[in-house]
Amino acid sequence: MNRSFAAIALQLLLLCTSVQGVYIYVAQYSGNISVLELTYNHFSGTGSPAYVENAYFAGFAPDKKYSLSLVDNVQTPATYPAWLTLNKDNILYLVDGVTTGNGTLTAYRTSSNNGTRPPIELDSVDCLLDGAYAGFYANGKALAVAHYTSSTFQTYGITDANGKIKPLQTFTYTMSTTGSSTFHEARTDPLEQYVLAGDLGADKVRIYAIDDDTLLLEERKPLNATPGSGPRHGVFTQEPIRFADGGLDYVFCLGAEIAGTITAYPVKYLPSRGGIHFVPLPNSTYSSLEPGVPKSDTGGKGLTAELRLSPDGNFLIVWAIVVMSVSMALIRYDLQGKLDFVQAAPAGGYIALTYDLNTGGDLAAVGIQMGQRISILERDLGSGLFKEQVAYIDLDDEIWGVLWNDKVND
Numbered sequence: 001m002n003r004s005f006a007a008i009a010l011q012l013l014l015l016c017t018s019v020q021g022v023y024i025y026v027a028q029y030s031g032n033i034s035v036l037e038l039t040y041n042h043f044s045g046t047g048s049p050a051y052v053e054n055a056y057f058a059g060f061a062p063d064k065k066y067s068l069s070l071v072d073n074v075q076t077p078a079t080y081p082a083w084l085t086l087n088k089d090n091i092l093y094l095v096d097g098v099t100t101g102n103g104t105l106t107a108y109r110t111s112s113n114n115g116t117r118p119p120i121e122l123d124s125v126d127c128l129l130d131g132a133y134a135g136f137y138a139n140g141k142a143l144a145v146a147h148y149t150s151s152t153f154q155t156y157g158i159t160d161a162n163g164k165i166k167p168l169q170t171f172t173y174t175m176s177t178t179g180s181s182t183f184h185e186a187r188t189d190p191l192e193q194y195v196l197a198g199d200l201g202a203d204k205v206r207i208y209a210i211d212d213d214t215l216l217l218e219e220r221k222p223l224n225a226t227p228g229s230g231p232r233h234g235v236f237t238q239e240p241i242r243f244a245d246g247g248l249d250y251v252f253c254l255g256a257e258i259a260g261t262i263t264a265y266p267v268k269y270l271p272s273r274g275g276i277h278f279v280p281l282p283n284s285t286y287s288s289l290e291p292g293v294p295k296s297d298t299g300g301k302g303l304t305a306e307l308r309l310s311p312d313g314n315f316l317i318v319w320a321i322v323v324m325s326v327s328m329a330l331i332r333y334d335l336q337g338k339l340d341f342v343q344a345a346p347a348g349g350y351i352a353l354t355y356d357l358n359t360g361g362d363l364a365a366v367g368i369q370m371g372q373r374i375s376i377l378e379r380d381l382g383s384g385l386f387k388e389q390v391a392y393i394d395l396d397d398e399i400w401g402v403l404w405n406d407k408v409n410d
């Protein structure tokens with residue numbers, strides 16, 4: 001096809017498009033939150049040769065063309081913005097990863113003009129150092145923050161409609177025989193009775209029972225992970241799984257950063273919020289990067305980072321830090337919670353520290369830490385596979401956190 005004909009075909013296609021915008025918040029090492037807008041044009045037909053020229057679409061016939069642009073840059077009180085999360089009232093929380101002095105936790109209003117205006121700061125409190133993650137509990141009334149080098153797990157009440165943050169509890173751990181505590185995550189179980197905090201340095205997942213009235217936490221017996229494995233993130237299956245013995249249990253999949261593995265534990269709830277028992281199963285540890293038998297160790301290089309479940313609950317998506325890849329494992333409900341490795345897909349750059357899936361689960365925004373790039377990957381909802389990088393943008397500094405505003409977490 002000659003180029004002028006391709007250009008005409010392109011113009012005709014653009015006439016029958018519809019454009020929608022969605023916003024992505026990015027936490028950058030520079031101290032800023034950047035707001036990106038992703039728009040896409042729908043084609044009524046697919047596979048236009050005009051678009052095959054576009055490097056994005058080398059492999060498949062597209063039905064959308066995406067474009068990603070920077071719309072706002074907001075300076076924050078955080079020295080090193082590290083983690084972002086959004087509640088159901090459109091309040092955005094930013095955790096500071098600074099490692100000297102004091103950290104900050106900051107709340108922003110995002111909903112003005114449907115999120116098209118820059119986030120507006122509502123409140124900011126000083127806190128301990130090296131915040132790594134923040135997760136909601138008690139139906140969004142409280143926020144738990146994991147602090148890495150401070151060896152601390154801190155909670156806040158966030159019931160105020162104007163975004164005021166009220167410090168509640170601090171759990172600090174001193175050096176133990178297994179090493180110093182370094183918290184990497186804080187998330188609830190499917191019944192929202194507990195907060196679980198991955199403590200990489202102590203090789204534990206610490207468990208706290210929630211008091212829904214006072215929002216206070218009380219510690220229960222932890223899950224002891226394999227010594228030296230470095231548990232970082234864990235996710236539960238969306239639904240309980242029917243086991244051969246007739247039991248119906250949720251399965252907790254725990255990612256170990258240092259060992260580069262995922263371990264699946266069926267869970268038993270103890271009565272009266274007395275804790276969670278994690279049932280150890282034989283052969284239930286898998287390599288997070290390749291199919292087959294687990295690799296016992298990756299030499300302490302640090303591999304397995306964030307773990308999330310796809311919105312349909314069928315896929316566990318594992319992000320690897322050092323290799324240029326994304327790997328996924330399919331949770332097979334019929335095989336006693338066994339994980340079945342499906343794909344390792346390129347993430348679009350060196351050190352994909354963080355990512356977020358949109359509500360539909362068909363797009364992932366990947367923060368390429370060292371490349372200072374946000375890469376958008378398209379994902380096929382039928383097979384669950386990642387297909388292709390469909391857009392990217394290069395920003396000014398290292399990227400530590402990324403979040404779609406098309407969904408809320410509670």
Ligand SMILES: *[C@@H]1O[C@H](CO)[C@@H](O)[C@H](O)[C@H]1NC(C)=O
Nearest residue numbers: 030031032073074075396397
């Ligand atoms: C951070 O945001 C401020 C305010 O918009 C802007 O002046 C500054 O250039 C930004 N810094 C970087 C590194 O993008």
Ligand SMILES: *[C@@H]1O[C@H](CO)[C@@H](O)[C@H](O)[C@H]1NC(C)=O
Nearest residue numbers: 020111112113114115116117
């Ligand atoms: C916000 O979005 C809703 C739903 O799309 C729309 O009805 C409303 O007009 C929008 N408001 C503004 C201020 O853009």
Ligand SMILES: *[C@@H]1O[C@H](CO)[C@@H](O)[C@H](O)[C@H]1NC(C)=O
Nearest residue numbers: 101102103125126127128129
């Ligand atoms: C600020 O840092 C100091 C020294 O680490 C610590 O003692 C103090 O508790 C921190 N402030 C808050 C509000 O966490």
Ligand SMILES: *[C@@H]1O[C@H](CO)[C@@H](O)[C@H](O)[C@H]1NC(C)=O
Nearest residue numbers: 281282283284285292293294
């Ligand atoms: C666990 O794996 C080993 C080695 O592959 C095998 O010999 C053993 O039968 C397996 N155990 C179970 C319970 O599947």
